[in-house]
Amino acid sequence: xxxxxxxxxxxxxxxxxxxxxxxxxxxxxxxxxxxxxxxxxxxxxxxxxxxxxxxxxxxxxxxxxxxxxxxxxxxxxxxxxxxxxxxxxxxxxxxxxxxxxxxxxxxxxxxxxxxxxxxxxxxxxxxxxxxxx
Ligand code: HEC
Numbered sequence: 001x002x003x004x005x006x007x008x009x010x011x012x013x014x015x016x017x018x019x020x021x022x023x024x025x026x027x028x029x030x031x032x033x034x035x036x037x038x039x040x041x042x043x044x045x046x047x048x049x050x051x052x053x054x055x056x057x058x059x060x061x062x063x064x065x066x067x068x069x070x071x072x073x074x075x076x077x078x079x080x081x082x083x084x085x086x087x088x089x090x091x092x093x094x095x096x097x098x099x100x101x102x103x104x105x106x107x108x109x110x111x112x113x114x115x116x117x118x119x120x121x122x123x124x125x126x127x128x129x130x131x132x133x
Contacts, residue, residue, distance in 0.1 A: 049119035052112055056104060065123035070100070075123035089117045 046054075054063065062068045065075035074080060093113050096103035104113065 047119075048112075049115045049122070052108070052116050053119050056108070057116070060101065065120065075120055076125065078125060081121070081124040086117050086121075089120055090114070093117070 060068055060071050061073070061075065062071075067074050090113050092101065093108070093116055094103060094105040108116070
């Protein structure tokens, strides 16, 4: 008799266990989503010129255009800026520069090179906050 009761207790189904269905995970309908509470993406703060510079030039000329271990030119110096024409800058980028600046004509479009000429000009007189320590 005791055995009988125990077995009955074990086989009884838990009361409210049911199979999960996708509806249990339903999202509220779109009409209930308040767009003002959806986080907005931050506006990008890097320009095309910034990105081209960081990608192609910064490793030699420095993030801030002041040069690096192997490059002595300082693009923030007024004397340097005054001594060079835009066309010369564009030519250096497209064709490279001795001793070891590579030519970028095959890697960059003429528009990108123009963008970089403007970027080099923006270094004049100041340096943007350096992104490298
Ligand atoms: C591998 C290293 C390296 C890279 C990458 C590099 N440069 Fe240079 N760059 C140099 C060297 C070296 C010189 C010549 C330095 C000198 O005359 O003392 C130079 C010179 C220049 C000059 C001066 C040209 C002149 O006629 O006086 C400009 C402008 C310039 N680079 C822009 C750029 C730009 C823009 C990029 C990216 C597209 C770039 N460089 C990428 C190494 C580099």
